[in-house]
Amino acid sequence: MCASHVKVTACATVGTLADLPPDVCESVSDVLARVGDKWSLLVIYMLSGGSKRFSELKRGVASISQKMLTTTVRGLERDGYVTRTVTATVPARVDYELTDMGRDVLLPVTALATWALTHRSTVEAARMAYDRLG
Numbered sequence: 707m708c709a710s711h712v713k714v715t716a717c718a719t720v721g722t723l724a725d726l727p728p729d730v731c732e733s734v735s736d737v738l739a740r741v742g743d744k745w746s747l748l749v750i751y752m753l754s755g756g757s758k759r760f761s762e763l764k765r766g767v768a769s770i771s772q773k774m775l776t777t778t779v780r781g782l783e784r785d786g787y788v789t790r791t792v793t794a795t796v797p798a799r800v801d802y803e804l805t806d807m808g809r810d811v812l813l814p815v816t817a818l819a820t821w822a823l824t825h826r827s828t829v830e831a832a833r834m835a836y837d838r839l840g
Contacts (some may be wrong), residue, residue, distance in 0.1 A: 740785050741811050744780040745770055747819070750787065750804065754812055757791075757803040787811060 726734075740746055745767070752758060752766045764775055779802055782788040786809035793799040804812075 715725075718764060737785075737805075740781060742816060743778070745774060746782055746787075747815060749775070749778055749814065750811065750815060751819075753788065753802060753804045753808065758777060760800050760802070782808070785802045790836075 712736050724746070741750070748767045748770070749763060752763055758766070760779070763779070764770070764772065767775065770778070779790070780786060783790050783802075784804055789805055791801045791803070794800070
């Protein structure tokens with residue numbers, strides 16, 4: 707089973723999305739994969755306070771590798787959530803900032819993060835109960 711099949715199948719089984727054509731469903735999955743990615747969420751959150759240099763992002767998300775941070779900000783830039791500004795200095799200064807769309811996604815992302823924090827003990831209890839059965 708290929709990854710795209712899993713995405714489409716999973717999307718097609720969810721309530722009102724069931725009537726969407728597979729290509730639309732896969733597009734929704736791609737967008738959610740970006741904004742739902744662990745590192746992307748943290749970078750978007752870090753940038754919610756304003757423009758940051760790469761090194762500031764690296765310090766703020768201490769457990770991320772430089773390679774993963776580079777990959778993450780490039781993906782966010784490619785998808786239109788972040789802008790990258792290079793200032794010609796020695797060494798070059800690179801700043802990242804949320805776009806309008808990046809700021810728009812803060813509301814649902816913050817709501818989901820708040821929900822997760824509120825329900826984390828319930829999820830942990832459910833996992834422990836499930837693991838005891840298996």
